[in-house]
Amino acid sequence: MIVAQRKTIPELQNIIKGHKNILVLGCGTCVTVCLAGGEREVSIISSALRIASKKLGEPIKVNELTIERQCDNVFIETAADEIKKYDAVLSLGCGAGVQAIAERYPDKPVYAGLDTAFLGILESRGVWTEKCAQCGACVLADFGGICPVTRCAKHMLNGPCGGSRVERCEISPNQPCAWQLIYKRLKDIGEVDKLKKIYPAKNWSKSLDGGSRTIIREDHRI
Amino acid sequence: MTEHTFEPKILAFCCHFCAYASADLAGSMRLQYPPGVRIIRTPCTGRLEVEYYLQAIENGADGVLIAGCLEGGCHFIDGNLFARKRVTATRALLEECGIDKERLRMVNISAAMAKNLVEVIFEMVDTVKQLGPNPLKISRTILKEEILK
Numbered sequence: 001m002i003v004a005q006r007k008t009i010p011e012l013q014n015i016i017k018g019h020k021n022i023l024v025l026g027c028g029t030c031v032t033v034c035l036a037g038g039e040r041e042v043s044i045i046s047s048a049l050r051i052a053s054k055k056l057g058e059p060i061k062v063n064e065l066t067i068e069r070q071c072d073n074v075f076i077e078t079a080a081d082e083i084k085k086y087d088a089v090l091s092l093g094c095g096a097g098v099q100a101i102a103e104r105y106p107d108k109p110v111y112a113g114l115d116t117a118f119l120g121i122l123e124s125r126g127v128w129t130e131k132c133a134q135c136g137a138c139v140l141a142d143f144g145g146i147c148p149v150t151r152c153a154k155h156m157l158n159g160p161c162g163g164s165r166v167e168r169c170e171i172s173p174n175q176p177c178a179w180q181l182i183y184k185r186l187k188d189i190g191e192v193d194k195l196k197k198i199y200p201a202k203n204w205s206k207s208l209d210g211g212s213r214t215i216i217r218e219d220h221r222i
Numbered sequence: 223m224t225e226h227t228f229e230p231k232i233l234a235f236c237c238h239f240c241a242y243a244s245a246d247l248a249g250s251m252r253l254q255y256p257p258g259v260r261i262i263r264t265p266c267t268g269r270l271e272v273e274y275y276l277q278a279i280e281n282g283a284d285g286v287l288i289a290g291c292l293e294g295g296c297h298f299i300d301g302n303l304f305a306r307k308r309v310t311a312t313r314a315l316l317e318e319c320g321i322d323k324e325r326l327r328m329v330n331i332s333a334a335m336a337k338n339l340v341e342v343i344f345e346m347v348d349t350v351k352q353l354g355p356n357p358l359k360i361s362r363t364i365l366k367e368e369i370l371k
């Protein structure tokens with residue numbers, strides 16, 4: 001899932017400055033699961049913004065709405081009537097959700113209330129970790145299902161770097177060395193021989209370096 | 223509103239299994255506590271959401287007190303521990319909003335600790351008296367005055 005984090009209240013106040021009537025728009029999918037932009041967080045952030053603006057002596061109207069998915073036109077349409085009533089929208093969707101809303105309402109300022117951080121998993125309650133950097137050409141099959149692009153601090157495809165200490169990455173003792181994990185995992189599944197081959201340079205044109213990406217499936221188009 | 227006429231309005235969320243019972247006991251023992259304290263019984267402090275605290279402040283409470291069981295004594299095992307974490311996070315959020323975090327406080331009280339409950343209520347009232355009325359109410363008054371001008 002996409003993992004995000006809320007911006008601070010002073011940051012949000014700065015973003016919505018000048019508007020008197022705001023809709024805080026939540027998303028019921030990824031950001032709900034990572035507790036950043038679902039119905040509850042919409043309610044908390046809205047309340048905090050009302051408190052902060054009243055405290056400044058410049059109270060603003062802040063209302064709340066959460067739709068099923070902000071990155072999907074079918075669901076965006078369900079918010080159309082509501083969105084029209086406000087000066088601006090503070091979206092608590094991920095970066096894609098914010099942009100989807102902004103594209104649908106060209107006359108309406110739409111702001112991002114979250115910092116979208118990464119594609120990751122819920123490691124344990126309250127802990128999310130990054131697992132994939134969406135490189136566009138997945139190499140997991142060669143590395144025992146552990147992503148060196150994301151989880152090795154140097155993104156090395158021919159690791160380890162030589163800096164790891166007691167199975168930890170040299171950038172932080174809290175971070176496991178991805179290459180230690182890869183080696184152990186490949187050994188466990190009997191594929192350690194894979195590491196004998198020098199991995200060729202990765203084709204980054206399929207990643208963000210090639211500009212924003214589009215996937216077209218002709219068999220699904222109408 | 224001057225300092226000595228200010229009687230803080232404190233919303234006290236009291237767990238049914240401990241603090242609420244101790245408030246009852248305080249009544250039986252004829253222990254007095256300030257009249258501005260409004261007690262709301264809750265099944266467990268773990269039931270309380272961040273929104274409740276924020277909305278209390280938003281709607282003009284001068285202070286919010288959360289009273290749960292002693293640590294280790296929660297009827298639902300760890301509801302009070304979760305409550306403590308939520309209160310800590312909400313205090314930080316209030317600071318971000320420019321509201322003094324001491325307006326929101328959590329205490330742990332057993333059903334037999336009527337005297338302690340009364341003490342923490344007095345402490346809370348003292349703190350809030352020093353902080354003054356909820357600033358959201360003040361700004362509302364200022365606004366009204368400005369409109370009347």
Ligand code: SF4
Nearest residue numbers: 132133135138139147
């Ligand atoms: S190799 Fe690329 S696509 Fe595969 S998990 Fe890593 S970053 Fe994601």
Ligand code: SF4
Nearest residue numbers: 152161169170177178
């Ligand atoms: S210590 Fe391991 S994870 Fe860290 S940079 Fe080196 S190889 Fe990558």
